[in-house]
Amino acid sequence: MPLVYAGVCSHAPGIRGRKDLADPEVRDAFYGAFDGMRADLEASGAEAVIVIAAEHFANFFMNNMPSFAIGMADFYDGPIEDPGWLGIERFRATGDRDLSERVITEVMNTVDIAYAEEWLFDHGIAVPLSFLTPRFDLPVIPVNINCQGPPLTPLHRAWAFGEALRRAVDAVPEKVAIIGTGGISHWPATPDSGKINWEWDQDFMVKWCDNDRDALLDYDDLQVYADAGQGGFEIRTFLAVSAAAGGAQGTVHFMEPIPIFAVSCTIASYDLSTSDPAD
Amino acid sequence: MSLYYVQKFLFELNRSPQLQEAYTADRRAVLEPYALSDEEAEALTAPDIGKLYVLGVNGQILMHFAAFHQIEWQDYLQRMRDGIDDHGPVRAGVYAITGYEGTRAHSESLGQDRGVE
Numbered sequence: 001m002p003l004v005y006a007g008v009c010s011h012a013p014g015i016r017g018r019k020d021l022a023d024p025e026v027r028d029a030f031y032g033a034f035d036g037m038r039a040d041l042e043a044s045g046a047e048a049v050i051v052i053a054a055e056h057f058a059n060f061f062m063n064n065m066p067s068f069a070i071g072m073a074d075f076y077d078g079p080i081e082d083p084g085w086l087g088i089e090r091f092r093a094t095g096d097r098d099l100s101e102r103v104i105t106e107v108m109n110t111v112d113i114a115y116a117e118e119w120l121f122d123h124g125i126a127v128p129l130s131f132l133t134p135r136f137d138l139p140v141i142p143v144n145i146n147c148q149g150p151p152l153t154p155l156h157r158a159w160a161f162g163e164a165l166r167r168a169v170d171a172v173p174e175k176v177a178i179i180g181t182g183g184i185s186h187w188p189a190t191p192d193s194g195k196i197n198w199e200w201d202q203d204f205m206v207k208w209c210d211n212d213r214d215a216l217l218d219y220d221d222l223q224v225y226a227d228a229g230q231g232g233f234e235i236r237t238f239l240a241v242s243a244a245a246g247g248a249q250g251t252v253h254f255m256e257p258i259p260i261f262a263v264s265c266t267i268a269s270y271d272l273s274t275s276d277p278a279d
Numbered sequence: 280m281s282l283y284y285v286q287k288f289l290f291e292l293n294r295s296p297q298l299q300e301a302y303t304a305d306r307r308a309v310l311e312p313y314a315l316s317d318e319e320a321e322a323l324t325a326p327d328i329g330k331l332y333v334l335g336v337n338g339q340i341l342m343h344f345a346a347f348h349q350i351e352w353q354d355y356l357q358r359m360r361d362g363i364d365d366h367g368p369v370r371a372g373v374y375a376i377t378g379y380e381g382t383r384a385h386s387e388s389l390g391q392d393r394g395v396e
Binding site for chain 1: 343391
């Protein structure tokens with residue numbers, strides 16, 4: 001079936017783990033936006049959700065680092081972090097090995113990827129799922145783009161990967177959603193944690209909503225690092241969703257800097273009625 | 280310089296309760312299989328969070344090592360800042376890409392007069 005939902009959201013561990021340290025008013029508004037995203041996801045009729053995250057050395061390390069990886073299992077355990085630290089209890093999330101295999105097989109026609117028959121979810125997937133499928137019962141297909149250990153895949157390859165995912169989703173009979181997770185500007189887990197480049201974030205999300213391929217692919221990692229920190233490398237997950245959305249126009253549902261969560265907390269989605277992946 | 284093995288040890292420690300037990304029992308012995316300099320081994324056994332940051336350990340790995348040692352979040356951030364003050368800029372890894380001048384100068388380079396929490 002054609003892709004039924006495409007959106008992006010933040011995944012910072014502090015969103016759950018440091019929730020008591022945030023301004024309650026802003027935090028609750030952000031949580032409310034996550035509730036809205038869950039409602040939209042449910043209304044889409046999605047039978048499975050592809051979560052494109054930038055994981056943080058939970059499964060993939062520099063001994064054998066794939067640029068792109070897709071999970072292929074009937075279940076996934078998490079969180080790999082200490083549950084008390086992350087604010088999420090241990091869970092087993094439902095997967096769908098058969099659907100994963102069909103998606104992977106199609107993607108492989110155009111993009112070389114790694115697959116993984118086991119995958120421990122870290123906050124990159126666990127935090128969003130804790131809001132969007134709180135019982136972890138909607139089959140999930142985890143996807144990783146290496147945004148941590150350079151050399152990193154070029155942005156245009158992240159775009160090609162997103163297009164390949166769209167072709168794969170459209171080719172299967174199931175209704176599938178795609179959600180990208182990550183920060184925009186942020187300096188996670190460094191002395192600059194809490195720093196946010198709000199202007200940069202706003203400018204990026206304008207380009208994201210316009211689904212402006214040329215502008216999105218014009219970012220340069222060295223400049224991103226200078227302006228938006230190492231965490232800015234995670235724009236790859238947002239770009240893959242843009243590509244999957246096939247020209248659709250987007251809307252930001254929530255966006256506010258929450259320094260104790262270390263990012264501009266963001267919820268946005270594309271209107272897929274404006275999508276034409278053949279363009 | 281063997282940042283790769285410093286990070287590999289921490290990556291495996293973060294994932295393995297068995298290795299965590301072994302580290303707790305004998306911090307020095309568990310480092311034996313890894314190709315580490317004396318400086319690196321000392322930073323891992325102390326543990327010296329600030330030195331590990333300066334050596335180039337990625338924060339996404341280091342923050343879990345700090346949590347394992349019951350170092351709370353603000354203290355973890357401060358230890359990294361102190362590490363830069365004590366040992367100079369980050370020497371290797373992703374944070375050394377463009378050099379690192381410390382939090383205050385970094386804020387100024389972004390046109391911000393503050394920024395850290």
